[in-house]
Amino acid sequence: KQEVTQIPAALSVPEGENLVLNCSFTDSAIYNLQWFRQDPGKGLTSLLLIQSSQREQTSGRLNASLDKSSGRSTLYIAASQPGDSATYLCAGLDNYGQNFVFGPGTRLSVLP
Amino acid sequence: DTAVSQTPKYLVTQMGNDKSIKCEQNLGHDTMYWYKQDSKKFLKIMFSYNNKELIINETVPNRFSPKSPDKAHLNLHINSLELGDSAVYFCASSQDFRGTEGGYTFGSGTRLTVV
Numbered sequence: 503k504q505e506v507t508q509i510p511a512a513l514s515v516p517e518g519e520n521l522v523l524n525c526s527f528t529d530s531a532i533y534n535l536q537w538f539r540q541d542p543g544k545g546l547t548s549l550l551l552i553q554s555s556q557r558e559q560t561s562g563r564l565n566a567s568l569d570k571s572s573g574r575s576t577l578y579i580a581a582s583q584p585g586d587s588a589t590y591l592c593a594g595l596d597n598y599g600q601n602f603v604f605g606p607g608t609r610l611s612v613l614p
Numbered sequence: 615d616t617a618v619s620q621t622p623k624y625l626v627t628q629m630g631n632d633k634s635i636k637c638e639q640n641l642g643h644d645t646m647y648w649y650k651q652d653s654k655k656f657l658k659i660m661f662s663y664n665n666k667e668l669i670i671n672e673t674v675p676n677r678f679s680p681k682s683p684d685k686a687h688l689n690l691h692i693n694s695l696e697l698g699d700s701a702v703y704f705c706a707s708s709q710d711f712r713g714t715e716g717g718y719t720f721g722s723g724t725r726l727t728v729v
Contacts (some may be wrong), residue, residue, distance in 0.1 A: 536717040545704065547721035553714065591724060595712055601670055604657040
């Protein structure tokens with residue numbers, strides 16, 4: 503059964519810092535992977551999708567990569583801003599499954 | 615124009631009642647899902663429908679019954695509500711059952727509180 507961990511569980515940084523969030527799957531056979539953002543009391547906003555043929559995706563200050571050999575993904579946030587404060591969730595679909603399995607999330611606080 | 619919309623946004627009800635949550639997507643996606651986010655914020659799949667057919671039914675009490683009248687709608691009916699059913703329920707959709715094209719799109723959630 504696919505399980506997902508995210509490190510760190512929580513992170514607090516001053517504005518302007520570059521930071522890395524980590525996501526790891528027990529089964530490295532990941533078909534595709536998606537990073538989401540969840541604001542308190544809100545739904546999930548899709549940030550980046552890495553499809554089966556891809557290893558990396560970029561959108562603005564965000565960059566996500568996936569190492570299929572190890573089943574690990576990183577989300578890089580450049581020049582962090584207070585508006586980036588939220589919980590970041592990774593979710594992956596393994597080659598045998600039919601639904602995304604979510605990690606527990608990293609709660610990010612960017613201090614002004 | 616909301617891509618995946620759920621109603622109601624908040625639902626407070628007494629134990630033992632029966633309630634429904636509705637979900638509609640206007641993305642033309644073939645697959646829809648219900649996820650439950652518990653108090654510890656873990657998101658877990660409950661059901662998945664592809665073109666109105668049930669393809670995933672995780673270990674969920676049979677008090678929960680999904681209904682898909684067409685591929686744009688997936689409703690969740692809950693019988694005999696219990697305190698432990700309190701959670702946020704998210705509806706989602708994807709182009710196909712693997713989320714190959716565009717991944718998953720989520721609704722804003724329904725916060726269910728059973729008192």
